[in-house]
Amino acid sequence: METRKNRKFLGVKFNCCQVYTRIYMNRNGTHYEGGCPRCGRLLRVRVDPINGVNTRFLESV
Numbered sequence: 731m732e733t734r735k736n737r738k739f740l741g742v743k744f745n746c747c748q749v750y751t752r753i754y755m756n757r758n759g760t761h762y763e764g765g766c767p768r769c770g771r772l773l774r775v776r777v778d779p780i781n782g783v784n785t786r787f788l789e790s791v
């Protein structure tokens with residue numbers, strides 16, 4: 731069972747399709763991972779073990 735309450739997410743804008751969505755932290759807590767809801771393009775954002783991810787929002791390139 732996953733603990734939904736601790737599921738961290740990052741707001742991301744996918745410039746490929748000009749859409750906003752959320753990507754969620756993976757099980758290991760090492761990356762935020764998610765895909766563009768329109769074209770399925772995958773995005774992984776590494777989580778710094780010390781600082782984490784400083785921003786709550788970012789744009790894909």
Ligand SMILES: [Zn+2]
Nearest residue numbers: 746747766769
């Ligand atoms: Zn897309």
